[in-house]
Amino acid sequence: MCLSVPSQIIAIHDEELSVTVESLGVQRKVSRHLYMEPLEIGDYVLIHIGFVMNKIDKEDAEQSLALYQEMIEKLEDADQPCSI
Template identity: 45%
Template sequence: MCLSIPSKVVEIDDNNVATVETLGVTRKVSLDLISEEVKVGEYVLIHVGYAMQKIDTNFALESLEVYRQIADDMSDGKI
């Protein structure tokens, strides 16, 4: 099973490589597998260094809130 957390595109270089931010962590991912245009500020789902799909901003923000709650519950020993 693979869990993909929404990542916000913060920069795109000339080689179609995006810098994305995921819950405070930044990394570089290729945008080559996405057929539609991706812009800075939009959200993508990534897998092993590639953005796989662009997703709706509202859905991304809702998902991130759920992940934050899960992380908080884990650190509090609730899970």
Template identity: 50%
Template sequence: MCLSIPSKIKSINTEMNTCIVDTMGVERSASLDLIDQDVVVGDYVLIHIGFAMNKIDEEDALESLKVYKEIIDKMDELERKEAILEADKSY
């Protein structure tokens, strides 16, 4: 199962049509090739297999991040490590 966690755009490379996003403290690159909306630094997007798929409202993004943090806080250390490893397999 793939969870799409809101990611905040930190920088945009217009030449390569990519961006650097922050996903709960983890920065990674994502392609902007599939998004059909204009995005700017500071926007929140949902990423799937390395592609920004759509932009989401900041209020909705922050609410989703709050819920994800609550879930993570309830997980034990082993469950957290397994979730991270599983998420890394999708990239």
């Protein structure tokens, strides 16, 4: 199973048909070869195996990111030793 975390475009590299995205504090460059619709800095996209697959609504992206952050925090809390 693959979970696609929404990523926000922070740079566009037209000459390489790629964009740099940021998601949950991680930045990486991904290909636009499979998504040829116009993209702008600030857009949210979903990535699969290093390719932009589609653009998503900002509100939906922010809701998803909030849920992922909540899951991360709960997992981190679960790793804490129990003090009784």
